[in-house]
Amino acid sequence: MSMIRSAYIAAALVLGQVAPLAAQDTPRAYDFQERTRALAFDPARFFPERSEPAMAVRYLGDDYGFPVYAIAVRRGCTDADLGEARRTCGDRLIARMVRSPYEGKPPRARARGQRLFAMIAKSPPQSDDALLRSLDKAGLEWLEADIRKCPIAMAHLATGQDPRFSSVLNQTRQMPEIVLHADKISFEIGEYLMRSRYEGWLKPGSPGAWANDFAASLESCWKPSTALVPWRVVKR
Incomplete structure (x- = not known):
């Protein structure tokens, strides 16, 4: 009887050691949503010649992080400024934006990202190459x-x-505002030896709301960019 019991104990110990190893060996499912946000909606990819833009804004819808738009602002010259242009581009402020497509005006901003994810999900990519x-x-x-x-x-x-x-x-006993399924914005801006960052919901009067209004102020000034699309940029 003791031999049988010892065999059960030994088997249990082996299974206890093997199970965690098997779990570790199981590959994670490819998360095309997270990779879309990382490859296409990361403002650090918008100006490959400089990884840290003077200003960066990213708008994600709902708790699911539906990508709506991302903006980067570069102060000074870009790789496209050659020859004579190189002498006069030092004071320029160039903004670049990637935005999820939507025909007409979306009912809510997040609808752009929802539609993009739905489009990609029709043939779910299983690698970065397929996602690109x-x-x-x-x-x-x-x-x-x-x-x-x-x-x-x-x-x-x-x-x-x-x-x-x-x-x-x-410092009061007032309850904080409760916001459910809010769109979120990250906003970062920098000057010499300074960097400020906001990340949160679009609270009126917040830096995030200011950044979203800045995006709106550019609406009539956008033109198609001839720069390499960010998801095809090879980061240095």
């Missing part, structure tokens, strides 16, 4: 604007001292 081919055919908007030639955007930039990035600890 899907993104090439997805009709993503890839746009560029010269901010200094866009009066509405310049006027909005002039209010850039208004956003308050720091949080103040609530």
